Amino acid sequence: MLGIPTILDRVAQQVIKADLEKIVELLFHPSSFGYRPGKSTHDAIDQCAKNCWERWYVVDLDIKGFFDNIDHEQMMTILCMYTNPKQILLYCERWLKAPVQKQNGELQARSKGTPQGGVISPLLANLYLHEAFDQWLESTQPRIVFERYADDIVIHTRSIEQSNFILDKLKARLKEYSLEIHHEKIKIVYCYRTARLFKEGKNVHVSFDFLGFTFKPGFV
Secondary structure: OEOOOOHHHHHHHHHHHHHHHHHHOOOOOOOEOOOOOOOOHHHHHHHHHHHHHHOOEEEEEEEOOHHHHOEHHHHHHHHHHHOOOHHHHHHHHHHHHOOEEOOOOOEEOOOEOOOEOOOOHHHHHHHHHHHHHHHHHHHHOOOOEEEEEOOEEEEEEOOHHHHHHHHHHHHHHHHOOOOOEOHHHOEEEEOOEHHHHHHHOOOOEOOEEEOOEEEOOEOO
16 A cells, blocks of 8 residues: 655655665665666666576566565664664654554554655665665675566576575575565576577576566577
């Protein structure tokens, strides 16, 4: 559900976001592209194209209901790891836990999720996945490269076996953060040369979509 802040909250969120960005932007992974100053969808597309040439397989996935399932307690724990000004912690927790007002005026408490529509929500979401995914992958699998735009993730590998290995590890990792991969949207994709694929008789996907672009092997 969308969470549209009042004018006063929108201004306050922008102030807090500006302060928090000064701290976390320097720490964010260079392969995280979504909702970040100085980065664009075309930067992510260009890097993805380059990595597809160098690594022939891709794990294409996204996270099921990501913005709606961010755990509030874990979000605040992560936030406390990177900053400690009381005003940032106080207001971020209030915005996360702000109740939903139904059409009849009834207030419904929120126990998880970050409101889509809030100025600060994309930054908090990036911080959550920075800890849950970006940092974890870099420290445990430093040779694996990826692109992430919010919860849309492309991981580049060198074999089907490596793809299945990292996928299994990622499922377990995300579960620790109350998240899960959208199983209907998982793809292991061969993205190099179709002729080689047919010769070896491998039954895998041969295309994937990322940020409005379709990637597929060259027909050579």
